[in-house]
Amino acid sequence: MRRRPLRLLATITLAAAAQSAAAEGIGDAARGADLFKGQCAGCHQIGNGAANRVGPRLTGVFGRRAGRVDGFAYSKAMARMGSDGLTWTLETLDPYVANPRALVSGTRMNYRGLPDATDRADLLAYLRDFSDQPGNIPEAEPTARKTDPDLDPAILAIQGDPDYGAYLSSECATCHQADGSDQGIPSITRWPPQDFVVAMHAYKQKLRPHPVMQMMAGRLSNDEIAALAAYFAMLD
Amino acid sequence: MILNRRHFIGTGLATGAVLAAPTVWGQAKPRVVVIGGGAGGATAARYLAKDSDGALNVTLVEANPVYTTCFFSNLHLGGIRAFDSLQHGYDRIGAGVTVVHDLATAVDRAARTVTLRGGQVLAYDRLVLSPGIDFKDGSVPGWTVEHAEVMPHAYKAGPQTQLLKAMVQAMPQGGTFAMIAPPNPYRCPPGPYERISMIAHLLKAGNPTAKILILDPKEKFSKQALFEEAWGKYYDGMVDWISPEFGGGAVEVRPDTMEVVIEGQAQKVDVCNVIPGQIAGKIAALAGVTDDSGWAPVDPATMQARADATVYVLGDSSAQGDMPKSGFSANSQAKVASMTIRGELLGSKVFAAKYSNTCWSLLAPDDAVKVGASYEPTPEKIASVESFISATGEDAALRKATYDESLGWYAGITADMFG
């Protein structure tokens, strides 16, 4: 999958005015609209009132099982992939559009593929606009790519900063009370830092199954986890 | 002009900002006024005061002496939670926050002042608006806010919640409860459907032949598969969801005769819960920071209003992108805003914004589900970068654990807001 070079923040910005956005959108939807017209519109419609044509309607494709549009006769191969659990997301649409047969060997989609990663990203950004919006349906598929905390040099630069630990911890306080009381969510204050770090990594690596904590830990770098462990260890 | 410069030294404050404000003579501490003491505003006020150690002058303006949480108000409707457990005062909010119980009636952005109904004028260097929602006029034909005593919305918790519950309890055996569900976007996407579950639970015990009708302008709603599974499992045959395809969309109500009109057919109902279309709390529009949509566009990295960088808009009132309008979201946004404001006024460190949200819904006693996501700012909006949702068919132990977790969250967020 495409990765643009990480935005290098030489120094972590101290002034709000200089702050820059972290995540990247999927791509350029306006450019994607043109690509759709050129590459897909011959067989597919998208948008309100789109109908099945040679290919199925692509409205709402993000988050949908493969082969599940009512009234469209799919190939056996596509129907089987849907039953196996293939769901259309950024991660699955990208290889399908790159080379349909590589993902679904017997697909009837007679399309040679779009080799350029930037083209695909822009096209997918356009398609994404016609699926559920997370503001209304929070479980809807993401609309941007997550920054990888372990690769972000800006985060490495502020490691061990206690102010940073305090800021990060404010996100935890919504559920884990700072005074250490446990009313349905475990207390995380005054743990030995080592235990804390191990627990967080178990969520980050999805060894512990809890989805909220997998998500919280998954967006933290190793250094951030260490900072939090130190911060919570000293709370009383 | 005689100006005592001594007071400005060392505050890190732009002198221009101070000069622009009228009542500043002789005062050195930068002033932040927060309007709305709910999920966004109370959190912001507390974090601003707590993290700046008295270096900021923080005033919280809240119309009501007591805040009733919308979150868990559906559990009250279901008979699972006492009304007073939803109520929180401001006495523990902490030193450093001056609470003024009054209604803000005007904002003069040029002069940087807020006027209160009582006549008081508050000057600010930074203004935080977190006034929640108001209802859109004409959203449901036949209904205006004046009809809320007959057809309650119960979408701002308080007396409306109690009224709706009393009406459900007074329903005749076998009667009909109708909900006019709201169009997108509105606060708490799963809220109306959790409410249906809780009302069904209440009726199942005392009025098992009653019927529930949801008239919905939306083709789809959050956690739909989970709600539909639960309605079949616990409240079989009681709940009827009518999508726009079957006339649920363009419904008219007649408060005088307690009728709803679906595709031209008038139907008598016993209780009608009208949840209208929504817009930002009125003061946001009065401050001139909303756009044609009725919401206030903000900078996704800071929550600053696109219209004015000295004004921050949090929670339901903001148009920020992918975050659902929820108490959790408002609380999360408040932390980013207060960090940014401290950075601007006091020169403290500012880190990259991180946001998250989780919303739990109770389907039946001890059976809860959740949906959540994490978010990052892009230049255009706050974007969802990862999400999860409970699965259908989960076992009872997991659902119970999810419910217990929601109790922990309620305790955590209310402590985070009110101290």
Ligand SMILES: Cc1cc2nc3c(=O)[nH]c(=O)nc-3n(C[C@H](O)[C@H](O)[C@H](O)COP(=O)(O)OP(=O)(O)OC[C@H]3O[C@@H](n4cnc5c(N)ncnc54)[C@H](O)[C@@H]3O)c2cc1C
């Ligand atoms: C039935 C229901 C269930 C919900 N369940 C959940 C849930 O489980 N989890 C969740 O996270 N969210 C839930 N929510 C959503 C949540 O309540 C809101 O999204 C959240 O309260 C928004 O916070 P806010 O700060 O924007 O506004 P609010 O919390 O509404 O606070 C606004 C405050 O501003 C005050 N105010 C407004 N205008 C003025 C003025 N001019 N002057 C002075 N004061 C003013 C009001 O009195 C109010 O106290 C639910 C909502 C409903 C209706």
